[in-house]
Amino acid sequence: MTEPEMRFSNYTLSIVLKGIATSGAFRTGQAVHSIVIKIGGEPDDFVTCSLVNMYSKCGVANDALKVFEMIKSPDIVAWSSIISVLDQQGLKEEAAKFFHLMRRTGMRPNQFTLSSLVSAATDLGDLRYGQSIHACAHKFGFESDDLVSNALIGMYMKFQSIYDGYHIFNKMTNRDVVSWNALLSGFHDETSDQGIRIFRQMLIEGFRPNMYTFISTLRSCSSFLNIEYGKQVHTHIIKDNSINYGYVGTALLDMYAKCGCMEDVEAIFSRLTERDVFAWTVIISGYSQTNQGEKAAHYFNQMRREGVIPNEFTLASCLRGCSGIASLENGYSCIPWQLSLGSQLIYL
Template sequence: MRLGTQNVRKSVLTNSLHRLSRCYISDLSNLCMVGKIGDTLEALELLDQQGVSLSRNDAYYLLQRCCRTEDLPAGRRIYRLMVRTGLASIAVLGDHLIRLFSMGGCLHEANQVFNSICEPSVYTWSAIIAAHTKLGEGARALDLYNTMQSRGVECDSYTYVAVLNACAQTTTLIQGRLIHDQIIRRGLESDPFVQSGLIDMYAKCGSIDDAIKVFENSPSSDVVVWSSMTSGYAKHGLGQKALDVFKKMKRHGVRPNHVTFVSLLEACGSIPSLAQGRQIHIQIMSYGFESNVVVGNALIDMYIKCGSLAEAHKVFNGLPNHDVVTWGTMITGYAHHGQGHEALELFDKMKQEGVHPDNVLYANILKVCGNMAALGQGRQLHAESLGRGLQSDFLIGNALVDMYSRCGSMDEAHKVFNKMPHRDIVSWGALIGGYARQSDFKMAQQCLNDMQLEGCKPDKVIFLIILAACSRKGLVDEGFQYFKSMSEEYGITPSIEHHTCLVDLLGRAGHLDDAENLLSNMPMPPNLKGWGSLLSSCKTYGDLERGRRCFDQMLRLDSRNASAYVQMSNIFADADMWADAHKVEELRKKAGAWKKPAQAWIEVDNKIHGFDVGDNSHPQSDFIYAKLKVLSRQMKEEGYVPKVELVVKPVSDEDKEDALCGHVEKLAIAYGLVSTPPGTTLRAAKSLRVCTDCHSATKIISKLEKREIFIRDAYRLHHFKDGACSCNDFF
């Protein structure tokens, strides 16, 4: 019965299509209502099967409808009908097809349509130039513009807007200025969209002064021009100037649109200024843009950059619709604020609601997996991306190499790396960084050599990775050789980060005099990280007086730096100077220098479990602490001595031992031990550096439990096996 009904409907549709084709009906709404099917693609399929020809008017209105609805499959069907009926060479139809294929990201098909047109009009040229620019082929767009000019086709304002966007994308300032001259000669400089394109082009090409000149000479009071200027300032990090333009815009009586507010929110995020961001939010509501998804995405991003994750989440929950950008912005915000667990949960919720991640979001969430040592979830995401046909995506390939290397699975990282059709400096950096984090300097060096054999020269980031690897291995001579080669062989001027790496290298190796001399004689003033690195080395080698100097320098730069107080307090504790240690603690409390509490995570059965210091909230807490109690007794039998001096509190040694048992990495490891079969490899992550007590304990645990244990902390990846660590206790 059901099949019969479908056949009747199809018969009615076919007969109606014949009548429509004979009458040359040019209204697609009538075509889609035939037989009450309302399916453009089905209607076109029947037209094709019945051999019905399209008239030029039929094709025109069909394509208009497809462009409005972004119906790519229907557009392809129409194009086949056009080719069969000889309409494919008509420019006015090709213009629509090029736009449609551009919307769908199909540049090859857009080019195919363009090449089939006998005499491309200015609109056709504008469409194909805009398509190449939109899809990231700005250089090719400029080539097309030059070809258009050589054929004597005069540009209109739409062409100039498209080609200015291409200049902005390729940051081709010289050609942008030449096009500006042509715009003036053609008398189009007063067109508000052209003015906006000029401002945007100059701003993105780094010439904010030229953008200002265009803006100030503009007679237009169009909101598009004002919005472009606010956007230009915002993108150059001149957030306050963008806000000043907005005030001037309101004085001129120009009503802002949603693009204006997006630029202003970007400006507030760049300063960052939470107070001004909140004021802009109020104005957004007064103008009725609070439900606009693009504005909502910008609001979420602004609140995240200004440090208010709660307000970002409130905006997220208040939006009537969430697109992939909305989800991605919120997920990335959680990750940026160290809440990777929440980021992964939100990512799962997004997929449950039927929103498919794009390549950018896949790359960001893979980074979260790497930071949390969530290898199982990372593998699942890898499989998902393959299932969605993204195996050759460059961004995802780099993210996968980085994720696997951060999780300590260098075999899988290398496997992905070797399959990548193209590799750039980021790909090599992810691989080299993976080996460096595991203290495998030999392989890091081999990858650096292989990279150069492929014709890829190291940049500043690669040298930072290599210098950090030298520091972790105590390779002083090699580190200085690489530092020297930066400028002498590659023409790279070492930054403060490279100098700080050398300070860390010297300090870790015990050359404290040289490290302090380097800090004092750098070509730029030393920063907190430099003094902090030397202070850490002073703790390692018990250099009290030098430690005092580093501590004073750090407080001079930032009196609320919690790490400085903790390190100095520990130095005094190591020297049994408890009164001084307690004084430093009091100074820390008075300054309000609160250290961010450590967190640790472990993945069991593809689920992340998080732990805070002294955590008792986990459902398996009783088993976790019982396991730690047993381990503590067994470890002492193996020679383990708890480093109670790390607990700077006026309590008994027994209480200090209990406090050490509550360290987050120990809780995570204990949970892994009681929740997985014997012999299973454990992978945990910690938000801060692994402490010396936990490091010593984990070495013995790996031997007692016959387990491989990976701990990824904020600085490196520790691989514990058979009572030893990959860092050789040099961390």
């Protein structure tokens, strides 16, 4: 394949690049790009569009942009790819700018373009822009597309436009676990009880919850201080063997700690295979909130012995728990960490 005398058709190169994009094999993609350059001449738009797609799927925005600028007439795959990678790399405003450029050319967006732009609007905190993308999706017949619908539900729930999120969810004919998670993500504080009902309905309809489902539902239980339903969610987590998956264990700790059930917190904490700073902070905070400063100091010191570096929230919790006279000596152990981190967020 690397012999200089060999030649590859544009079709062959595009097929190879498509496979690389699917696998995310960035180095192989760079090698194929080198072959395109060595062949000489000006590659056609079909190949350059495939290169943009490959770099975008590999998450390399700069290279995708460089190749995109070489395309005389970008197709919808190239436009969608560049908008998607800019969104994924946190360049939300750039993604919006490229969408406007695309629309000026008269190119119709597809579901991938629109879902990326809804995500960009969500992260930018710009509901009005998100609503304009929603209107565009409706205009071009993509409002009922699963990918676009899920993104729209997530956007509306983040902005607490619960009616709009529900409306789109109820219109969906092919809901999946992503749809349920998007809906669940918006229920907290005064609407937490609705989140619990949604989780129950999800189970009734036969959907299997995943990590994000459990985290959102446990957050609802924490906000609503519903320990009984929290225990039911805990049972599902045990059945699914998900306690050590992602932040599920930490969310479970937080739920029990918020409900003041520190014996349960200790039991779960002891079973976690990996205890990061967030898990340690939850147990320290839980003991501080229940006025058990000695316990808070004990776990803070154990955390240090295990080599986990505290953050400002850990320190604040430790100092708050040790603020009583009996625990003052333990509180002194937090002070060097406070100074070394230069925390400005701790107020006793």
